[in-house]
Amino acid sequence: MREWNITRKEYAIEYAKKHNVLVAVTNKTIYSRDWNLWHLSHELMGRDISPASLLVELNEVSGRHEIGRIDMVENRLVGMKSRGVYETPGGTILFTIERELKSLALDRETIQVKDSFALKYAKLGYVGRWFEPLRESMDEFM
Incomplete structure (x- = not known):
C-alpha cells in the first residue's frame, strides 16, 4: 500500500474498484472487525469528542465489562493497611492506549525515565507535596 501511495482506506477501496478486486467493505462500512478464538477486534469510528465525554x-x-476493577490492600501513608475496591474503567483503557503509543514513539531509555518520573510525580501528589519546587521543576523539565 505504501508503494502505491494508498494512505487511507478510502483510497484502498477506490484502488480495488478500479482493478476489479471484490472487497467486503464500502465507504459506509469502512471499519473492519476481526474475530477468532483468541480475540475480537474493532477499529474505532473517527469522530470528534471532548476528553471528558470520551x-x-x-x-x-468498559465498566459494564468490569475493566479497571481492582481489589487491593494498600499501605497507607500513616503506616496502616487498608483494603479497598477501586474502579477506573475509562482510566484503564486510556492508560493502556498511552502505554502502547509510548512504546511506538519513544526509545527504551526515554520510556524508563518517563516511567520513573511518573511514579515520583504521583507520589508527590499522594503525600501532599504537590506545591513543592521538585514538582514544579519536573513540570518544567517535561
Whole structure:
C-alpha cells in the first residue's frame, strides 16, 4: 500500500474498484472487525469528542465489562493497611492506549525515565507535596 501511495482506506477501496478486486467493505462500512478464538477486534469510528465525554463513554462501556476493577490492600501513608475496591474503567483503557503509543514513539531509555518520573510525580501528589519546587521543576523539565 505504501508503494502505491494508498494512505487511507478510502483510497484502498477506490484502488480495488478500479482493478476489479471484490472487497467486503464500502465507504459506509469502512471499519473492519476481526474475530477468532483468541480475540475480537474493532477499529474505532473517527469522530470528534471532548476528553471528558470520551472518559464518560469509556467508563460506561468498559465498566459494564468490569475493566479497571481492582481489589487491593494498600499501605497507607500513616503506616496502616487498608483494603479497598477501586474502579477506573475509562482510566484503564486510556492508560493502556498511552502505554502502547509510548512504546511506538519513544526509545527504551526515554520510556524508563518517563516511567520513573511518573511514579515520583504521583507520589508527590499522594503525600501532599504537590506545591513543592521538585514538582514544579519536573513540570518544567517535561
